[in-house]
């Protein structure tokens with residue numbers, strides 16, 4: 001695991017955007033795995049600005065998002081479809097048909113998940129996967145207890161995740177209790193992984209993921225086994241690291 005510790009949120013965003021731009025320059029047809037949440041918003045803004053300055057071209061990339069609430073309409077202002085379009089896709093020159101997001105209204109959930117896995121496989125896998133991390137150590141919606149070999153599936157959200165995400169909804173009972181999520185096994189097949197974490201709220205999950213034993217109680221600890229994984233974290237999120 002590579003650990004990059006920078007000063008603050010803005011520096012995390014800059015560094016993450018730089019690595020994504022470098023990836024796209026090396027391989028314009030890169031397949032990117034994308035994340036939602038507060039953490040990557042600054043990265044997406046930085047990428048949008050880079051396009052304006054003609055430092056990057058997104059016209060040949062394909063993206064797969066990690067997860068989506070279930071059930072949720074894509075037009076709902078808290079759907080991850082909506083998040084991705086307002087924070088990134090509306091501002092960059094990605095082509096129609098190249099943005100893959102799990103359907104939060106799929107009638108046949110098992111088929112939706114199988115098709116998603118098949119689409120990732122068909123394109124040759126994910127070149128670069130961007131991740132956030134939950135206060136409880138989750139990555140995507142793989143909550144504590146998720147199998148390290150899990151695949152894309154319907155999951156129940158942890159009470160702590162519902163509580164954390166209720167800040168975006170009018171009330172806690174409006175947070176969907178389930179989601180469709182890539183599995184830990186799916187994520188581990190990405191060729192490169194970048195995990196972003198900022199603020200002291202993430203310090204414990206960061207420490208357990210990097211320095212703790214590998215355990216399904218801390219889903220992000222699966223990343224210790226990945227051969228090309230970089231954590232980009234600010235000083236507050238790094239504050240509990242021993243080494």
Ligand code: PGA
Nearest residue numbers: 037038039040132133134
């Ligand atoms: P956050 O969420 O970026 O909003 O902190 C991260 C996550 O829950 O994975």
